[in-house]
Amino acid sequence: MGFIAGLCYLLALILIGVYSLFKVKFRYWKKRGIPHFEPRIPYGTLFRTGNKKQHMSENLAEIYEAFKGKAPFAGAYFFMQAIPVAIDLDFIQHVLVKHFRLFHDRGVFYNPKYDPLSVNLFMVEGKKWKHLRAKLTPTFTSGKMKFMYPTIVEAATRFDQTLNDAVRMGSVIEIKELLARFTTDVIGPVSLALSATA
Incomplete structure (x- = not known):
């Protein structure tokens, strides 16, 4: 007891x-x-x-x-x-x-070993963030953004047309697939100089 x-x-x-x-x-x-x-x-x-x-x-x-x-x-x-x-x-x-x-640490968990895609500018903190930002900053200068803009507009126009066609036909829209195609249409020409119209 x-x-x-x-x-x-x-x-x-x-x-x-x-x-x-x-x-x-x-x-x-x-x-x-x-x-x-x-x-x-x-x-x-x-x-x-x-x-x-x-x-x-x-x-x-x-x-x-x-x-x-x-x-x-x-x-x-x-x-x-x-x-x-x-x-x-x-x-x-x-x-x-x-x-x-004073505020660049966000307190968001990321695991580079098991999820390498989580190592991005929105997740990493401290010195890793500063290093990654120094690598990425030259990519997004105003001149390069002006160069990217027509490509993004063209991909967005194709995305809009595809979405309108799907709505007009009354078909089920797989938004995940559609957004993946849009992302590919933007990233391919901008970062790799490859036109891969999805």
């Missing part, structure tokens, strides 16, 4: 400790006077709908709509992690341009 009681006390202490940790972490935005939705244990605010199946982007849209015009940014919680949600365009420009060196 003593062992089971001790185990119950230990379990109760662990649960109280975890609950207290969540409560402390969930005071982050309140202590700073930043507007936010009340978080729910253990989800935070980005999964605050609980059982209702709602994508995280829909929750971010709710946060945006609720605090638009009231503050430059709002607070949110991704489980225990406090994250800012930028709302005001001037604030977004301030973060992305003036103080970008």
